[in-house]
Amino acid sequence: MPTKSKSLALIASAAGVCAATPAFAQTAPALNSGDTAWMLTSTALVLMMTIPGLGLFYGGMVRKKNVLATLAQSFGATALITVLWMIIGYSLAFKPNANPTLNQFIGGFDYLFLKGMAVDALSGTIPESVFMTFQMTFAIITPALIAGALADRMKFSAFLWFMGLWLIFVYAPIAHMVWGGGILFTMGALDYAGGSVVHLNAGTAALVTCIVLGKRLGLGSENMSPHNLVLSVIGACLLWVGWFGFNAGSALSSGFNAGMAMAATQIAAAAAALAWMFAEWLIAGKPSVLGMISGAVAGLVAITPASGFVDPVGALFIGLAAGIVCYLSAVWMKKALGYDDSLDAWGVHGVGGALGALLTGAFANSAINPASKGWLMDGNFHQMLVQLWDVLITFGYCAIATFIILKVIDMIVGLRVSPEVEVEGLDINLHGETVQH
Secondary structure: OOOHHHHHHHHHHHHOOOOOOHHHHHOOOOOOHHHHHHHHHHHHHHHHHHHHHHHHHHHOOOOHHHHHHHHHHHHHHHHHHHHHHHHHHHHHHHOOOOOOOHHHOOOOOOOHHHOOOOOOOEEOOEEHHHHHHHHHHHHHHHHHHOHHHHOOOEOHHHHHHHHHHHHHHHHHHHHHHHHOOOHHHHHOOOOOOOHHHHHHHHHHHHHHHHHHHOOOOOOOOOOOOOOOHHHHHHHHHHHHHHHHHHHHHHHOOOOHHHHHHHHHHHHHHHHHHHHHHHHHHHHHOOOOHHHHHHHHHHHHHHHOOOOOOOOHHHHHHHHHHHHHHHHHHHHHHHHHHOOOOOOOHHHHHHHHHHHHHHHHHHHOOOOOOOOOOOHHHHOOOHHHHHHHHHHHHHHHHHHHHHHHHHHHHHHHOOOEOOHHHHHHOHHHHHHOOOOOO
């Protein structure tokens, strides 16, 4: 995501307002073909993170009888969110609300069905159509991440209802509050590419969902180990590569910020993979492949809000912290508290997103990005308090709204498959297909 000053220019450009900043007022934005080419590439990379990246990552970790159902969730979410983003999501997230009070929490309806987006409309130096589609890929992967907590036991019909309602009533408001000119944006929260908007948001919803759904049948007595970790490794690799579009693309240009965000992303992912691996090696006795790829994803999650604000040293520390903290939360926290987060969506994305948001306040460096001043680098402890508010508001709103949405869906269509379907498998019962031996 853009920095605060760049976001103001972006919002003003999209809305046709010419008073975002003095510089913007003096010089009308012009299309930059280099920036546009990079953003087209970034958009494709982020889409690849959901299909096939996330689908394979999650699909390899479930039991064989549920692998197609897991892939269907990523693919179905991609199709559904694309249409809903075009109809209403983009307008609610990024267009101003005429009511100043409501605008602190949700956008307006001026761009329903994208009716206000002209073919030559600009967002900064790129076509608004490219910015809208780039943001669409963020909106796609965020609810899809929640699927990691509900694996093996949720109806596909309920899943689709949940994805659609959650996009409108949770993702769009949070995105507007942080990126679209809402209350957290006004407070000065730093979230370069989605630490709170994407990962803490999805992770919180995952935690609530797995608690509401209840545990999988046979948990603790049956073998629920991943059926094909090769698929998960391939998925993790696609996620890692796609994350360069996620973070470096959030610069919205092909300049210095994109380059530093890419470097920070690579460093943090590698550091977290090593930290998780050595922590597991020390505690469990062996470094698992699942642990290494989970660690890399944890590092990618944690660096997401900080990627455009920190230097390489900050990225290294964030990655190391993420690997250790997310390992402990994924392995120990859920055992201690007893919830069934099937694929550790909360332990990696929720905990990693919150950790990354807080550490952004510590390591943000004004020498890297003048729009940011962190506690350790610039002596600005106030930023830590702002980041804490960002985490608390995102967690609180998401948890309450997600719980309400789940309860409504449960009353209408039911959330969970029958015990017979769960035992036999979701693939054959929900989709009429199985993976061939």
